[in-house]
Amino acid sequence: xxxxxxxxxxxxxxxxxxxxxxxxxxxxxxxxxxxxxxxxxxxxxxxxxxxxxxxxxxxxxxxxxxxxxxxxxxxxxxx
Numbered sequence: 001x002x003x004x005x006x007x008x009x010x011x012x013x014x015x016x017x018x019x020x021x022x023x024x025x026x027x028x029x030x031x032x033x034x035x036x037x038x039x040x041x042x043x044x045x046x047x048x049x050x051x052x053x054x055x056x057x058x059x060x061x062x063x064x065x066x067x068x069x070x071x072x073x074x075x076x077x078x079x
Contacts, residue, residue: 008035026060029053033066036074050075 003011008031015028032051036044048070055063 003034003036004036007067008038022058022060023053025058028054028059029063030066031060033063033070034059037070044074 011031012028012035015024015031020026029051032047032054036047036051039047052067052071054060055067
């Protein structure tokens with residue numbers, strides 16, 4: 001089940017209260033990517049770019065896989 005965008009934004013706020021770690025950054029990536037999948041327009045773009053960046057730098061396997069999958073979906077959506 002998809003999580004409500006407001007709840008995702010609240011999760012991001014809580015995550016950013018914690019010090020940066022690889023695990024935290026992987027979770028941040030997953031939340032940003034979930035937000036990108038559920039929103040549109042400029043917010044989708046911002047959330048995707050942030051999530052993609054966090055996925056790459058954290059090297060979190062699930063986040064990286066989800067980021068690449070969402071990148072393909074967004075490219076198809078733009079056509």
